[in-house]
Amino acid sequence: MYFRYLSxxxxxxxxxxxxxxxxxxxxVGLVIAVNAAASGVSAAQGEVLHSLYGVGTDLTVTKVPTPGSGGPFRFGSGTGGFSRSEQxxxxxxxRLTSSGGxxxxxxxxxxxxxxxxxxxxSTGALSLSSISVSGTFPGSSASSSSNPLSVNTFTVxxxxxxxxxxxxxxASNIAHGQSAVQSWFDSVQKGSSSDHLLALVSSSYAKQQSLKAGSTVTVHGTAxxxxxxVTLNQSASSSDVYLPLSEAQSLSGDKADVNTVYVTADSSSDISTVQGEIQHLMPKATVTTAADLASQVTGSLSTASSLANSLGLWLAIAILIAAFVLAALLTSASVTRRxxxxxxxxxxxWRTRRxxxxxxxxxxxxxxxxxxxGIGLGVLGAFLVGKLALPVQATVSPTGLGSGAPGGFGGRFPGGGSGAGAGTGAGRFGGSGTAGRSFAHTFAANSHTVTLHLTAPLSLEVLxxxxxxxxxxxxxxGLxxxxxxxxxxxxxxxxxVE
Amino acid sequence: MYQLTQLSRVFTKGRARITALKDVDLAIADGEFLTVQGPTGHGKTTLLLLLGGLDRPSSGHVIFDGQDLGAMPESRLVDVRARNFGFVFQNYNLMPTLTAQENVEAALVPLRTRAEERRSRALAALTEVGLRERAGHFPPELSGGEQQRVAIARALVKEPRVILADEPTGNLDEVARGEIVALVEGLWQRRGMTVVVVTHDTQVARRAPRTALIDHGALTLRYNRPPTGSAPAGPGRSRPAEAS
Structure with a gap:
């Protein structure tokens, strides 16, 4: 009787x-779709942050150079050193300098x-920038025309x-060349001296310099x-050349130094504690977590994140409340009619409870x-978002953390290392340039932008x-x-009376 | 069966006070057929609702089988209603989404009767009112007279002690009215139930041995047949009590 009457x-x-x-x-459909889109945005954000950090790395530790100390640039002994020459x-x-200031x-x-x-x-890494200048100083028309001054820069x-x-x-940062990376790790771990003179080169740099497996790349005079x-994920911040840490340290003259420490916490709940501990241990260091970095992410990903988390969420809540109120009013109206x-x-x-x-x-x-x-609508919405694969861009700008230090590169490369944002990774010098350009400016203006395609993954929790x-x-x-x-x-x- | 003493019912609407019933005293015997007559809005339906435990008096008492319905907690009153009273309304008040048979069965739901028994008793009640073949029809598919007969079947299916009918012929044409009055009268005679019928129709009212006349909330009695001292009020039942 109950179900018959009900139906x-x-x-x-x-x-x-x-x-x-x-x-x-x-x-309900909107809640599902917005939630799925927010998950997609969150995943994209995670991918961006992840690529800038490395997988499983919850924090990075870097240090900004002391203002006025000449910036982060250090000069290696180099081949022949740098000296002003006659025209x-x-x-x-x-020159091999600490990358990113x-x-x-x-x-x-x-x-x-x-x-x-x-x-x-935790592990350390040393990011370096190689700058080499060759040719003839301008001034003598004969010599300059025969051998113009050229500057070649790459990151190590x-x-x-x-x-x-x-x-x-x-592993998760590698898009192509996983096997090469694995064999490189294996070879370097063996520890023989010849194995230490092995390098990995990014595919783009290899193409630019016509390098391939078996070629030789010279870094600061060492072959x-x-x-x-190796090709890193599109969103990852890559370097042109990868060397064993000990070799990089040796070449830069820092026998046992690094400039970035990657730290993994036991669990995500420990991150803030670990951050505090590291800060306590190294008061002058910059300890950055993914959350800190997320606040620096700008671009359409940031907009999408704001849309999904603010507008989308509130819109879903508003529609849901409206639906609840509508349902309650219509049910109430039905009771009035009956x-x-x-x-x-x-x-x-009949008892009241019945x-x-x-x-x-x-x-x-x-x-x-x-x-x-609603589940049908939500799944359809999520499917459409995934199908459209809307491109979103994320930019992590290097502003904010570094106070900047006036460069001390003999006046020729001024302004070294201003504004080295932690986590921005390897600021690239952008290949070869011409003499007299401010490389430091190039670095400072550099920001890391990646393009991702938005997905809308569904989870059982959301359903x-x-x-x-x-x-x-x-x-x-009903109540x-x-x-x-x-x-x-x-x-x-x-x-x-009706 | 019923003893009404100093029964009053006052409604307040804003500052206005409307006295629907005023100091009514009435005794109704077990098995009596009583009609209640009076102009519209003078308290007839209020009296019926008080007799059925659907409303509570402002003052006075409604004693049913020695129990004061006005002072009874709602949970017990629901039980008393479910077991003892069968209601018939002017507008039939059938559930439009249920068939005639299901409407009749609905009266057995509070008694926790098993589905099988519910069905057979509902069909028996519909047979008694002459609608066995219309059991599967929905109310909108039935005429007014047929709907009222379904309502009567719903009232009698649980074999109540009292049938309370509020203007059961009010919406019917003359033929249907005659059929319904005959049906109610027949039930009273065959089953010996106590029957109280509210009507504004004098012809209908005179079918009962006694009529309670209500005018502006006050009650007086009219005997439609001369009371015979020792004669039973109904078909072999007890004598009607006098109204004071």
Whole structure:
């Protein structure tokens, strides 16, 4: 009798029942779609941050150079050093400097950090920029025309081969060349001197310099055999040349120093504690977490994130509330229309709770139907977002953290290392340039921009939430209607003239 | 069966006070057929609702089988209603989404009767009112007279002690009115139930041995047949009590 009465009643007022179900469906569908889009945005953000950090790395530790100390640039002994020459004289110099304007951190810091409570692992990396100038100083028309001055710059990263899962060459950052990376790690770990003179070269740099596996790449006067080519994910911040950390340290003159420490916390809940501990251990260092970096992400990804998290979420909540209110009002209106019906049922002996259960059951069914429709709509919405694969751009600008230090490169390369944003990774010098250009300016203006395609992944949790919302909406409407039905006095109801 | 003493019912609407019933005293015997007559809005329906435990008096008492319905908690009153009273309304008040048979079955739901028994008793009640073949029809598919007969079947299916009918012929044409009055009278005679019928129709009112006349909330009695001292009020039942 209960279900027969319930289903016939819903069929009788099919129109208002449909309005309630569709209203709930729209609300629930929007919640699912917005949630899925927000997950997609979050995943994209994660991918961006991830690529800038390395997988599983929850924090990075860097250090900004002391203002006025001449910036982060350090001069290696180089081949022949740098000295002003007479006009028309040939010049051939090479400099290896700390990349990104970062100051160096001692290797002991890596060990000290790894011993901190809540730290799972830590490893150091040394990012360097190689600048080589060759040719003839301008001034002598004969010599300048025969051998013009040229500048070649590229980035070098020293990677600790003992920690392949952490740092810039971790597996998830590699788009192509995973096997080359693996064999490079294997070879370097063997530890023979020849194995240490192996390098990996980025595919783009290899193309630019016509390098391939087996070629030789010269870094600061030392020849390295190219073991293979590697392409990092589009969103990852790559370097042109990867060397064993010890070799990079040796070439830069920092025998045991690094300039970025990658740290993995035991769990995400430990991150802030670990951040505080590191900061306490190294007061002058900049300890950056993914959350800090996320605030620096700009571009359409940031806009999408704001849209999904603010506008989308509030829109979904607003529609859901509207759907709930609509459901409650229509259920209440239905109870009002059925006053005499309920009065009659009370007169023939039906208990109030039985009548409330009837109203509640009808609303619950509408909630479930609305929920099912909503899941369909939400899945369709998420599918369309995924199908459209809207491109979003994320930019992490290097502004903000570095106070900047006036460069001290003999006046020729002024302004070194201003504004080295932690986590911005390798600021690139952009290939070869011409003499007299401000490389530091090039670096400072550099920001890391990646383009991703937005996805909208669905999760069981979200679908569960949608079902709960639909049932909740139905129950809410039913309770409101039921409350009105319960308050009904049979005599009053029977006196009512329709 | 019923003993009404100093029964009053006052409604307040804003500052206005409307006295629907005023100091009514009435005794109704078990098995009596009583009609209640009076102009519209003078308290007839209010009296019926008080007799059925659907409303509570402002003052005075409605004693049914020794229990004061006005002082009874709602949870117990629901049980008393479900077991003892069968209601028939002027507008039939059938559930439009249920068939004739299901409407009749609805009266057995509060008694927790099993589905099978519900069905057979509902069909028996419909047979008694002559609508066995219309059991599967929905109310809108039935005429007014047929709908009222379904309502009567719903009232008698649980074999109540009292049938309370509020203007059961009010919406019917002359033929249907005659059929319904005959049906109610027949039930009273065959089953010996107590029957109280509210009507404004004098012809209908005179079918009962006694009529309670209500005018501006005050009640007086009219005997439609001379009371015979020792004669039973109904077909072999107890004598009607005097109104004071």
């Amino acid at each position: 016939r009643e819903l069929r009788r007022r099919a129109r208002s029942a449909s309005v309630v179900a569709i209203g709930l469906a729209l609300g 028309g004289q040939p010049i051939n110099v090479s 970062l100051a160096t951190l001692s290797a002991k810091s890596v060990t000290a950090i790894s011993k901190l409570k809540g730290v799972l692992a 990263t020293g990677v600790d081969a003992d920690d392949p899962g952490l740092g810039p060459l971790n 390295f055999k190219v073991l293979g080519l 006053v005499r019906e309920f009065g009659t049922l009370k007169a023939i002996g 009548i409330v259960a009837q109203v509640l059951g009808e609303s619950l069914v509408l909630g479930l139907v609305g929920g099912a429709l 569960g939430l949608a079902v709960a919302l639909a049932i909740g909406g139905g129950l809410l409407a 409101f209607g039921g409350w009105r039905a319960a308050r009904l006095q049979p005599a009053e109801a029977l006196r009512r």
